Amino acid sequence: MSSHSVKAMRRHPEPSKLKRERFPVGHVSFQIIDHPDNGVTFSLQPEGEAFQDKPALFSAHVEPGMADQLRELARRLDELEARINTGD
Numbered sequence: 183m184s185s186h187s188v189k190a191m192r193r194h195p196e197p198s199k200l201k202r203e204r205f206p207v208g209h210v211s212f213q214i215i216d217h218p219d220n221g222v223t224f225s226l227q228p229e230g231e232a233f234q235d236k237p238a239l240f241s242a243h244v245e246p247g248m249a250d251q252l253r254e255l256a257r258r259l260d261e262l263e264a265r266i267n268t269g270d
């Protein structure tokens with residue numbers, strides 16, 4: 183069973199065996215789980231109280247290179263935000 187599931191989070195809201203971290207980004211949040219036996223996984227979940235009991239939209243293992251890909255996405259979002267803020 184996935185540690186990202188709603189049932190798992192209800193059963194173990196503060197687990198001792200694994201580390202669960204949440205990073206809100208706009209209308210979604212990334213949840214990262216560092217499990218000593220199952221490795222590092224992430225999930226993408228809708229953000230907000232209305233979605234609290236909904237399953238993750240996507241989950242998978244963290245793979246090498248993902249941090250670089252996310253930094254590239256962040257750089258692009260910085261460019262777009264700058265354009266939005268200036269009205270161009």
